[in-house]
Amino acid sequence: MCTTMDSKERLLNPTLLLIIIISSLWGSSAASETLTQGDVLNSPQYLVSAKQRFTLGFFSPTSYDGDKKNSYLGIWYTNYTENIVWIANRNRPISDDSIAFLTLDHLGKLMINSSGFGGDPFVIYSGGETENTSATLLDTGNLVVSEVNSNGSIGRSLWESFDDPTDTLLPGMKLGLNHKTGRNWSLISWLAEDDPASGAFTLEWEPKTRRLVIKRRGVPYWSSGLQLSSSKNVSLFDYIHPTKGQDYIINTDAEGQYFTYSLDTEFDLLDQERSAWQLKYWGPIMDRSILIMKMNFCYGYGMDDEGCETWNQPECRLMGRQTFEQKSGIFTRMGPDGLPQLAAGVFDNRPTIGPADCRDLCWNNCDCLGYSGKEGIGSGCQFWEGNVTFNPDDGRSRSRILKYVLTKEDPSNKATDNFSAESKLGEGGFGPVYKGALPEGREIAVKRLSRNSGQGLVEFKNELILIAKLQHMNLVKLLGCCFQGEEKMLIYEFMPNKSLDSFLFDPTKSYLLDWKIRVNIIEGIAQGLLYLHKYSRLKVIHRDLKASNILLDENMCAKISDFGMARIFKRDGLEANTNRIVGTYGYMSPEYAMEGIFSEKSDVFSFGVLMLEIVSGRKNNNFYNVNGPLNLVGYAWDLWQRGSGKDIMDPTLKDSCPMHQLLRFIHVALSCLEDSAADRPTILEVISMLKNETMPLPILKKPAFFMGSNVNNEDLQRKESKNYSVNGLSISRIDAR
Structure with a gap:
């Protein structure tokens, strides 16, 4: 009798036919976690780990249209088949109509046999190290080929999927x-x-x-x-x-x-x-x-x-922070008759090109305005280049294949609803600040430099250069910038709880800052300063530390903002001098306000003022007692000298504040306010004193009251103070006339 065989049947060699016969006798061990030599696992069968956490078997990824084509040997969480955690033959798939088996042969070789391989098996582990082996799927998800001892116990590991x-x-x-x-x-x-x-x-x-x-x-x-x-x-x-x-x-x-x-x-x-x-x-x-x-x-x-x-960026991408947006619609170009017609695009059908490659190829091609894949399915791309226009649909005729369209302008302009009045958060020293959202929904704050602000440009560039190099959980984070034509913007993460002063000095909200939250805020500010002074790539003096420049995230964690006044030091630098005094009145150290000398200790002084404000709930400069102290520092010192330091406490803290900790914090704050910079602790020493209650505290001298003996009325009249604050994003200065 004569029969005919198609090409696939001709590929079934004697070894594979023998495997088929053996596999029909092996179904009883399909739910085991172990393969022993001579065992065969065919495509409907599985290995399941002892506690049934993981399963090993053949699977086929489902494509967008629901088709299942190639198959693979993989491991997945038993109850969650979408969680494929390991694949043996990822770069050598088994065609959809092929027969496949996993075997552990008499030589200890673990391999996949398939009619689609043309008789050449895919070897997972080559074996040959020992005569007796087994392959076990563990509850960790690790497939392990092990030596089997003469007494049947499991010996050393020979190969494991965790290593591949x-x-x-x-x-x-x-x-x-x-x-x-x-x-x-x-x-x-x-x-x-x-x-x-x-x-x-x-x-x-x-x-x-x-x-x-x-x-x-x-x-x-x-x-x-x-x-x-x-x-x-x-x-x-x-x-x-x-x-x-x-x-x-x-x-x-x-x-x-x-x-x-x-x-x-x-x-x-x-x-x-x-x-x-x-x-x-x-x-x-x-x-x-x-x-x-x-x-x-x-x-x-x-x-x-x-x-x-x-x-490295192509020149066309340096103007702003362009991104791709996922949209439904079509690209058109003008036809010979002057009417728009469908733009077919350019195809790249290489099998090694995936969606991530499509994105990169379009990004690096200055003529490319968009691309499409198949929702992340399969290989190959379609690109639209040159003089084409994207026409979004209304969502009703959403095509299965979405386009990824390159934005033509900085996303902060979409993000802020074209700088609408409803998006405006306030006015800063060099221009307005707006609330916005990026295309993926992330909220942002956008500083926009006023076009007539010549002075603000210096601070703007300074802040950009500095903050782009600084990364710490207690520093506000810069997400991007835009220099396009006359537009100059900084894009920050948005702080939903705005700035510290919006809570601290508001009688209707200050009670929300209990003692634990205030301690965390103080420690967060200190850690941010420590990073700036000691651990960042640059040694930075902030020079404008104040309550309105401390932002609070959704968890009330403190982040230092506004680096427009900051200055970079050499790592071994101790102090510097400037003829232009910038900062905020009441927070400046005496040597800086009177002589223009600034150092790490200038920031420590500002931190001391800020600490007193946090524990008392009072502004440093809101004192109008002609016969008594003219600021919070003097007020706190007077109470401390009389042994009444506890009276500095914000009354809203009476039920949440341990008195011994409060007095320690006030002592540390006053040590930061010493008149001589040399007598003030470093921020590292401040942190140690705050965290370690057994650490001895320094003997206090008279702090710099600043509005008493250190600055006379004539000095005050010669200075002009300007304060700007918006959503904690602020810029302040005092300019000598």
Whole structure:
């Protein structure tokens, strides 16, 4: 009898036919967690870990239109099939109509056999080290090939999937470098949402700087920033959202250094069963729906607070912070008849091009105004270049394929509703400040330089240069800037609770600042100053520290703002002199106000005034007693001398303030206000005195009252004071005439 075979049947070699026969006899062990030598796992069967947390088997990613094409061998959370955490053959898929099997042969070789491979199996582990082996899926999600001892017990590990990660980091997995073996543990993103092939992004641990780094096609794209803790269990990095129940761990040993994370006992049980850091195909790291990083896209400007890196920009992108917006609609161009017609665009159908590559190709092409993929599905791009116009639809005829359209102007102009009166937060020293929102919904504050403000331009440039180089949780963060024509703007994170003075000196709101909150605010300001004075790349003297320049975020955490008056010091510099006295009256140290000499101790003096204001709830300059002290510093000193320091306390604190701590804080504040700069503590010493209650406090001398013996009436009449404050974004100055 003669029969015919198609091409796929001809690929079934004798070895594969034998596997098919064996697999039909092996179904009883399909739910086991272990493969032993000679076992076969076919496509409808699975390995399930002992506690049923993880499953290993064959799967097919679902495309946008619901089709399932290629299949892969992978591991996923048993109850959450969308959480694929590891793939064996990501760059060698099994075609949809092929037969596939996982085998552990008599030589200990773990491999995938498929009719689609043409008889050449995909080897996961080559074996040959020992005669007896087994492959077990553990409840950690790790697939381990182990030696089996003669007594049947499990011996040493020979290979494990944790050493060959794909795009996902599970608790206990490593990122880093093993100097002994040369193994580099890193993640590689998928190419697209339905294509597990190696994509554009990698996540690596950088041992020298001790930070996580994402690279796009080998170029640094984002970093986690510096550690904010020196302990082994690192609670926080600059640009990683702290995640409840997760501890970040950095281990260094003789073999190398690596990063991992673990889950503590407080972590929600459901989340424990699903936690996995996944490097997404468009760039960010997510744990399920939680964004681990403080960003979604980077554009290479290098002035984001999200950890985005800087890279070379095409000239056309230097004018402003352009971004891509996801829109539904069509691109048109003018036809020969003078009427608009559909613009077909240019196609790039290379199979190695994913959505992240499309974005980058358009960004680096100055003629490109937009691109489309297939909602992150598959490879290839369509670009629109040159003299084309995007026409958005009304949302009713939303096409399946969205366009990513390049904004033509700085997003702060969309973001603020074209600087409408409703968006205005107030007036600063060099122009108005507006509230706005970026396209993804993030709220921002936009400083806009007045076109007739010649003086403000100096402060504007100074603030831009300084704050772009400074990154700390207690400093306000610059998100971007715009220099386009006559427009000059700074874009900041928006502080929903505005500035400290809006609470502290408002009798209807001051009660909201209990003692614990005030202590946290004081300590936050001190930590921000410590960073400026000692730990930033630049040694910076702020010169305008005051309540209106302390912003409060949604958690009432303090952030120092307004660096228009700040000055950079050499790292070993002690003090400097200026002929132009700038700052706010009442907060300036005597040596600065009278002689123009400023140093770290100038900021310490301002901090002392600010501390007294915080504990008392009173403004330094709001004293009009002709026969008594003319400011808060003098008032506090008089009470302290009479042994009545407790009377300095804001009455709203009487039920929340430990008296011994209050008196210690007042003592430290007065030590910051010494007339001689040499007698004042450094900000590091201030922090030590505030945190360590056993540390001895300095003997106080008479502080600089400033409105008494240090400045006479004639001096006051020769000075003109100007104060501007808006949403905590302020600029102040005193100019000598």
